Amino acid sequence: MTSLFIKSIKFLVGGAFIVVLLIALYGSVRGVIKEPPAETAEHAMHKHPEELKLASDGPFGKFDRAQLQRGFLVYKDVCSTCHSLNLVSFRNLKDLGYSEAEVKKIAKDWGTKQPVFDEKGGTWGERDNVPSDRFPKVYYPGTGTPPDLSLITKARHDGAAYVHSLLTGYDKKPSAEALAKFPEFAKTPDGMHFNPYFANLNIAMPPPLTQDGQVQYSDGTRATVDQMSKDVSAFLVWTAEPTLETRRQAGFAVLGFLIFAAFLTYGAYRSVWAGVKH
């Protein structure tokens, strides 16, 4: 009896799993029939980001330096009021084609200063930024918590396309059909703004890019809202991975070598096995 029990214990345990799963299945199916899952507001109104083509896309893509510089200007003049870029250092801007002196000047003139603690006086003060500093943290007192933007295009599905759609998506209002189902969306809560690309649909960030020419471009590009949004999205692809181009270049070298090695190893395999049926 005991040995029979030991022999069959795996069936008892496994059988219990199957039985409990079938009970759970019965419960889930009954639940779905009795109360079919209701459509959520997110499901009715959320929009998938629109496609965005950038110079850095695809395996052969390269950053468009002029666009990155324009995007940096948008970040500097608009985004940086609320959003930090704390994983990036001023010195990294040299990658965008700025000279040493320009980077020094950008750091020195940066609005938010670096906090310094005076050990003797026991008080906090501040100093100008230098190229070796990271972009300073930004402390935002209002509603919402503006995320750091350094990795934002990696930290959201669809990356740059999401950023671009979100920035230009404020004028898209919910359809009458959707509003009929979810009347609470007819009036956006105070301090919030409807944006169909945002996961929660109502976002605390007010429309940041509102009029053409909001940022002064010096390279002759027309600073339309759409253009500024594209430029800053491209810039944020760079901040998320400044080594992107190096990575792909190295990739081609590695793949080239490996494909060559594949021919060699295939040849070795054929010659070693020649005459041995297998």
Place this chain on the structure above:
Amino acid sequence: MSFPWAKHYEPKNPVMQWVDSRLPLPRFVYNAVGAGYPVPRNLNYWWNFGVLAGVALVCQLITGIVLAMHFHSSAAGAFESVNVGIMRDVNAGWFLRFAHANGASMFFVVIYIHMFRGLYYGSYKAPREMVWLLGVVIFLLLMATAFMGYVLPWGQMSFWGAQVITGFFSAIPVAGDWIRVWLLGGYAPDDAALNRFFSLHYLLPFVIAGAVILHIWALHIPGSSNPTGVEVKGEQDTVPFHPYYTAKDGLGVVVFLILFSVLIFFAPDYLGHPDNYIPANPLSTPAHIVPEWYFWPFYAILRAFTADFILPAKLWGVLAMFGSILLLFFLPWLDKSPVRSGAYRPMYKVAFWVLVFDVLVLGYCGGSPAEPLYVIVSQIAAAYYFAHFLIIVPIISSIETPKPLPGSITEAVLAKTGA
């Protein structure tokens, strides 16, 4: 061990003679993965994956050891040391990090193929049960290592993954919460948890390496299985591992590295979750907490248990999730068919492919949000998973009429090549 016709190590170089007579390490290597190990001549490419798993382990060890030199194991500094230090400032740090993160995925791809190969060709059957059992141990160790590694960058999914996985232990009746706090070293994942995960994440790969040595040792007693499942009958059935299989595995390794490189250099974030680029925030729960893809089938089994029946649903889920792997330990005794290879087992072959499909369905559901439809599908697929091993395989092994087996490996090879 080994076959009587195995070649003997006869070093010509006086240095090797000197070493070998004092410490027979060269002889050991020669007999393990050199010309001294006779292997069936008919192994197909599915037999490459054992060596590939070894290569994946070595890649993970090398990149991991270097990454550890640059990693700050603290809740305040981990995210930054990875996303600034390693990704931006360390020379080729981005390569190390992407190679390590994608290396884990490649490791699991290889391991899953290796396991399914074992299932199809009945490699778990006598006299190779111990090889299979050690393989399941390695798989469990690998899962633990991968989970703890994913926690280290301290992003949102790291933190909430740690929260969910250590939460399993709170399902244990009575002492559960106490055990969870003891394991984490606190009430939520923080410095204490991160540091012990780092310590264990560094330790376990070496334990895996030890288990791999036992796995290979156990394999060398009966020798490798083969696609016909017919045992080696004589010298004509085998070729020496070196140069025959070193050449074939060499090609396999290069193809493996090509796929691995495509991931590292051209789609390094494809298999990851965007939320892990957000620093861990104990106050903000992600909308959908999902583990890495290689845990999805087990995550689906965990979430399929939604009914409190005698035990709480959560405890059922945790038991079944571990049970789904522990079940594999019993497989050599559940499948009683004397025929090893699925190629000669018409019913088992069908059941095998249904199982592959079932596990893929479980994986798809595990990666999807816990919506009713996915839960229902996971419940059916999870029940089928247990039924496959506990009902279908034992029944098939008693009612199936296998196809006639070839007389020997050589006979099968000659029949196939038409000589």
